[in-house]
Amino acid sequence: MLTLLGLTTVGSIVYPLGRFLAPPGEKDKSKQISLKRSEIPAGEAKDIPFAGMPAMVINLPGRGFVAFSRVCSHLGCLVDYDKVRNRIFCPCHAAVFDLEGNVVTGPPPRPLQKLPLRVEGESIVIG
Amino acid sequence: MWAKIKNWLEIRIGLTELIQTQLTEYRVPKNINLFYTLGFVALVFFVLQVVTGFFLLFYYIPHSETAFRSVQEIMSTVPYGWLVRQMHVVGSTLMFVCVFLHFIAVFFMGGYKKPRELTWVVGTFMFFVTIVFCLSGYLLPWSQMSYWATTIATTMPTAFPYIGDMVGNLMKGSPQVSGLTLNRFFALHVTLLPLILVILIGLHLFLVRRIGISSPPFGRAEEAERPWKKYHHVSHPDGHPFYPDFVLKEVVMLMIFFALMFFIISFLPTLLLPEESNIAADPFKTPAHIKPEWYFLAPYQMLKIIPNKFLGISLQIILSLLFILWPFLDTKEEVNILKRRRLLAFFVLGVFLWVVFTIWGKVS
Amino acid sequence: MRYILPLFILLILPSVAQADWKEQFEKEFLTRPWAGVQVQRNVCIECHSSEMMKPEDRDIPRKWETSWHSQNGISCHNCHGGDPNDAENAMSPQRGYVGTPKPAQIPEFCGKCHAGILKNFLESGHGKALKTSGKGPNCVTCHGSHTVQKASIQIINEPLCTKCHSYGRVKEMRQALLLTENRMNEIEKSLKELKTEGVFTEEEDKSLFSTQAEFRILFHTEDVSLVKKRTDEFAHKLSSIQAKIQKTFEEIKFRKNFSAFLMMIFAGMAIGFGLLAKTPKE
Numbered sequence: 178m179l180t181l182l183g184l185t186t187v188g189s190i191v192y193p194l195g196r197f198l199a200p201p202g203e204k205d206k207s208k209q210i211s212l213k214r215s216e217i218p219a220g221e222a223k224d225i226p227f228a229g230m231p232a233m234v235i236n237l238p239g240r241g242f243v244a245f246s247r248v249c250s251h252l253g254c255l256v257d258y259d260k261v262r263n264r265i266f267c268p269c270h271a272a273v274f275d276l277e278g279n280v281v282t283g284p285p286p287r288p289l290q291k292l293p294l295r296v297e298g299e300s301i302v303i304g
Numbered sequence: 305m306w307a308k309i310k311n312w313l314e315i316r317i318g319l320t321e322l323i324q325t326q327l328t329e330y331r332v333p334k335n336i337n338l339f340y341t342l343g344f345v346a347l348v349f350f351v352l353q354v355v356t357g358f359f360l361l362f363y364y365i366p367h368s369e370t371a372f373r374s375v376q377e378i379m380s381t382v383p384y385g386w387l388v389r390q391m392h393v394v395g396s397t398l399m400f401v402c403v404f405l406h407f408i409a410v411f412f413m414g415g416y417k418k419p420r421e422l423t424w425v426v427g428t429f430m431f432f433v434t435i436v437f438c439l440s441g442y443l444l445p446w447s448q449m450s451y452w453a454t455t456i457a458t459t460m461p462t463a464f465p466y467i468g469d470m471v472g473n474l475m476k477g478s479p480q481v482s483g484l485t486l487n488r489f490f491a492l493h494v495t496l497l498p499l500i501l502v503i504l505i506g507l508h509l510f511l512v513r514r515i516g517i518s519s520p521p522f523g524r525a526e527e528a529e530r531p532w533k534k535y536h537h538v539s540h541p542d543g544h545p546f547y548p549d550f551v552l553k554e555v556v557m558l559m560i561f562f563a564l565m566f567f568i569i570s571f572l573p574t575l576l577l578p579e580e581s582n583i584a585a586d587p588f589k590t591p592a593h594i595k596p597e598w599y600f601l602a603p604y605q606m607l608k609i610i611p612n613k614f615l616g617i618s619l620q621i622i623l624s625l626l627f628i629l630w631p632f633l634d635t636k637e638e639v640n641i642l643k644r645r646r647l648l649a650f651f652v653l654g655v656f657l658w659v660v661f662t663i664w665g666k667v668s
Numbered sequence: 669m670r671y672i673l674p675l676f677i678l679l680i681l682p683s684v685a686q687a688d689w690k691e692q693f694e695k696e697f698l699t700r701p702w703a704g705v706q707v708q709r710n711v712c713i714e715c716h717s718s719e720m721m722k723p724e725d726r727d728i729p730r731k732w733e734t735s736w737h738s739q740n741g742i743s744c745h746n747c748h749g750g751d752p753n754d755a756e757n758a759m760s761p762q763r764g765y766v767g768t769p770k771p772a773q774i775p776e777f778c779g780k781c782h783a784g785i786l787k788n789f790l791e792s793g794h795g796k797a798l799k800t801s802g803k804g805p806n807c808v809t810c811h812g813s814h815t816v817q818k819a820s821i822q823i824i825n826e827p828l829c830t831k832c833h834s835y836g837r838v839k840e841m842r843q844a845l846l847l848t849e850n851r852m853n854e855i856e857k858s859l860k861e862l863k864t865e866g867v868f869t870e871e872e873d874k875s876l877f878s879t880q881a882e883f884r885i886l887f888h889t890e891d892v893s894l895v896k897k898r899t900d901e902f903a904h905k906l907s908s909i910q911a912k913i914q915k916t917f918e919e920i921k922f923r924k925n926f927s928a929f930l931m932m933i934f935a936g937m938a939i940g941f942g943l944l945a946k947t948p949k950e
Contacts, residue, residue, distance in 0.1 A: 249878075376868045559937040
């Protein structure tokens with residue numbers, strides 16, 4: 178009786194421990210998004226969904242492509258790329274981010290989340 | 305098969321004799337009570353803290369910008385991370401409860417008297433190390449609760465003239481609680497304090513075994529231990545065998561405490577993790593009702609009601625010194641507290657005041 | 669034991685000498701953040717709630733304290749500029765003080781922060797009316813100024829809107845907004861519940877906020893057909909948030925059950941070992 182209880186205890190500790198320690202698995206290929214370079218003209222930005230989160234890719238003239246999450250680090254509104262003033266702007270409380278994602282002015286406490294991006298020939302791969 | 309292994313060990317380390325002297329023929333007093341198990345339970349809880357803490361280290365990132373998120377990830381993303389973290393949090397409170405009950409029990413049963421003064425003193429240092437453990441560990445999740453409770457705790461020493469500010473700065477590593485504070489608290493919590501506590505535990509256990517377990521002073525006539533003039537190991541030839549009798553008692557108490565821990569985790573998961581613990585630390589915004597963790601409420605409340613900060617801190621220091629040096633202050637030979645009305649009253653008053661201050665600290 | 673009392677007395681003397689008792693205690697103790705009471709200096713509020721002010725102006729700080737701005741740490745200088753820490757230069761233009769806006773300039777005043785809404789408002793009938801004839805609603809008309817509260821559908825109501833025109837079109841707009849508004853309120857309630865259960869809901873909070881903001885901005889355009897068109901889109905977003913919340917509630921239940929299971933095991937072991945301990949020895 179006690180052995181059964183003991184075994185159950187050991188089992189209900191070993192199983193969660195195993196799951197706790199186990200590595201999270203291969204990088205989910207399906208989470209990657211790829212698009213063609215030609216889809217984003219110079220100086221423009223394109224909205225893309227990335228892993229269920231609104232994101233955008235900007236084609237910065239002279240600096241290449243860069244990808245950010247569109248979720249403002251303040252309260253979550255979606256930011257937009259302002260190509261006239263060369264900045265990223267949040268319409269909710271007038272937050273301004275620079276093109277590195279750093280906060281220039283406004284209430285956000287943290288920089289905008291940058292997404293990993295690589296250019297492979299004619300394609301851009303995010304994730 | 306089993307016999308073969310036993311024999312292999314026997315001819316190398318004298319296994320049989322070891323089992324006999326340390327377990328089956330090692331005897332505990334006949335009138336031993338359940339309170340004697342608390343030391344063991346506290347030890348197991350410490351080991352639990354080390355184990356859960358170790359596993360938390362796999363996913364926790366000790367930097368002011370990532371600490372909070374890493375803890376939230378442990379709670380929501382890592383499989384069963386919530387269980388490990390809750391065990392660490394609830395375990396720490398229960399360890400403190402255990403240690404506290406153990407201290408009260410030893411005091412009540414006069415276990416600090418000659419020749420056990422050193423055991424008591426080592427025990428008080430273990431208690432203080434436990435307190436520093438709690439203090440340093442509390443900051444690590446870097447939540448609003450952590451940040452501001454630590455601000456309070458590290459501002460208290462500044463009440464001292466001259467050295468106060470220096471002590472405060474030394475603790476924080478910067479004028480205000482910051483990432484530097486997090487780093488040094490982390491270093492303390494994870495390396496130095498465990499090392500110190502393990503050494504103190506070793507010393508404490510050595511003293512307990514070397515001198516011999518005391519008997520509860522109630523009921524049975526105390527053996528002729530007094531007056532203590534020369535070293536001799538206190539043995540209880542007509543007592544219960546340590547193994548299996550007392551070990552079973554210890555295990556039962558341990559299981560009860562574990563069941564209690566899982567009860568709190570299941571039905572009161574927010575008892576020790578209120579809303580502020582789920583909000584990232586914001587140095588510019590003090591939450592409305594910040595309080596230290598429950599075990600610090602009594603000294604905190606005491607400090608609040610004494611209008612003079614310096615007096616308040618001095619009082620705390622005096623009380624701590626009283627606590628450490630108690631065996632040297634109470635040198636009466638009578639061990640049974642029930643026969644010493646004044647001491648009993650002092651004891652009851654002390655515990656009562658502590659409880660009252662804790663509750664007062666919570667509601668005010 | 670006998671040294672305690674003298675030691676005590678010895679320490680009282682320098683302590684008494686050190687402190688000027690109550691005043692110093694109050695000043696130092698109560699202004700420390702850890703004393704539980706935060707007393708921050710704000711010269712704007714100090715002057716504007718004092719006897720120097722006209723009675724009707726004296727009420728402003730109190731009104732502000734009831735506002736949603738105040739609860740989110742937005743105070744006088746965030747809108748009016750100036751320096752809240754320096755009494756002499758508090759209202760100096762060099763410190764950014766802009767004073768009180770004229771009614772037609774109010775949208776730009778609030779739009780310093782609420783930029784998205786400003787854009788929509790200026791393109792709407794209300795905005796155009798305000799700018800061309802000077803007669804029209806501005807932000808304060810519906811939201812109040814110092815008493816501004818969290819946005820809700822209650823702001824759109826008959827007594828308010830019929831001050832200037834009939835309620836017919838307003839009703840249509842309100843109808844179009846209502847369903848989504850209700851769902852958003854429901855989600856907000858669920859998120860609050862999750863918070864009390866100790867869950868960290870930042871992602872869902874942000875998702876909801878962004879949806880709410882986008883949705884409410886729409887009202888300022890006064891375009892009912894636009895609202896109706898985009899309601900489905902919003903419903904979709906809200907559904908996915910609700911699905912996540914549902915999953916979280918289920919996860920909480922699982923955790924409770926699992927740890928209760930562990931509790932039962934250990935309780936069983938306690939009983940088992942307890943019984944074993946009580947068995948009479950051979």
